[in-house]
Amino acid sequence: MTDLKSFSPLVAVAADVRDFEGYRWHAAPETYVKAALTGAGAIPVIVPSLGDALDIDALLERVDGVLITGSRSNVHPTLYGASADPRTEPYDPARDSTTLPLIRAALRHGVPLLAICRGQQELNVALGGTLISEVQDLPGRDDHRSPVSEVQAERFAIRHPVRIVADGCFARILERDEIDVNSLHRQAIGELAEGLVVEAVAADGTIEAVSVRDAPGFAVGVQWHPEYWVSTDAPSGRLFRAFGEAMRARAASRGLLAAAE
Numbered sequence: 001m002t003d004l005k006s007f008s009p010l011v012a013v014a015a016d017v018r019d020f021e022g023y024r025w026h027a028a029p030e031t032y033v034k035a036a037l038t039g040a041g042a043i044p045v046i047v048p049s050l051g052d053a054l055d056i057d058a059l060l061e062r063v064d065g066v067l068i069t070g071s072r073s074n075v076h077p078t079l080y081g082a083s084a085d086p087r088t089e090p091y092d093p094a095r096d097s098t099t100l101p102l103i104r105a106a107l108r109h110g111v112p113l114l115a116i117c118r119g120q121q122e123l124n125v126a127l128g129g130t131l132i133s134e135v136q137d138l139p140g141r142d143d144h145r146s147p148v149s150e151v152q153a154e155r156f157a158i159r160h161p162v163r164i165v166a167d168g169c170f171a172r173i174l175e176r177d178e179i180d181v182n183s184l185h186r187q188a189i190g191e192l193a194e195g196l197v198v199e200a201v202a203a204d205g206t207i208e209a210v211s212v213r214d215a216p217g218f219a220v221g222v223q224w225h226p227e228y229w230v231s232t233d234a235p236s237g238r239l240f241r242a243f244g245e246a247m248r249a250r251a252a253s254r255g256l257l258a259a260a261e
């Protein structure tokens with residue numbers, strides 16, 4: 001019998017759509033796929049943002065988790081009842097048309113879900129919530145954008161505290177009441193979707209982590225980027241390990257481990 005800890009689950013990874021070299025590419029940054037491998041012990045499978053051409057239910061029968069990545073693009077405002085505005089660009093409608101149904105289907109199927117930055121925003125919109133834009137310009141809010149730098153490690157530097165809500169799933173995973181996180185976003189959760197629970201907040205009230213209230217298993221979103229320092233930052237490592245354990249448990253519950261003998 002394959003040992004649960006040594007089993008490598010498959011994790012579906014969301015893709016951005018980009019045009020360059022005369023082609024349309026569906027891609028995910030290496031930091032996310034490497035964190036899936038090293039942090040969660042999962043084999044990443046990038047899912048092209050092909051919208052309703054994808055049989056998402058069939059996909060979710062074959063994977064053990066879903067990782068929704070961050071992105072410089074924003075969820076299209078019309079998806080949460082707002083109007084398109086140059087200040088909320090750039091958009092990636094192909095990604096939206098894939099991630100929102102993928103998130104809802106993952107929750108329906110009980111597939112472990114980790115949604116990061118844009119991913120947390122997509123989770124909130126997928127469940128009926130809204131977003132606020134240009135957070136740094138709003139009264140009482142801090143600037144959550146990345147530091148201006150050509151050096152990624154400087155842009156993803158850990159730089160502000162977030163309070164972990166007591167007795168929540170993040171408190172159980174992290175075993176801390178406060179952690180320090182990086183921050184690279186201009187938008188944030190506005191109206192919280194009904195099915196979400198706040199798990200962490202910044203000093204200015206920005207929602208920094210959520211969980212899905214009635215999810216059968218691991219289903220969380222974070223506004224920060226645990227993938228970037230997954231190997232060196234303890235909270236980041238804990239979060240990805242918990243994601244990996246949830247994916248292995250799902251694989252075991254589906255009898256995959258017996259098949260892997």
Ligand SMILES: N[C@@H](CCC(=O)NCCCC(=O)O)C(=O)O
Nearest residue numbers: 070071072073117118185186187
């Ligand atoms: N675009 C959204 C989501 C932010 C996000 O996912 N950032 C990750 C990319 C970071 C970078 O390379 O700049 C927002 O701005 O809120």
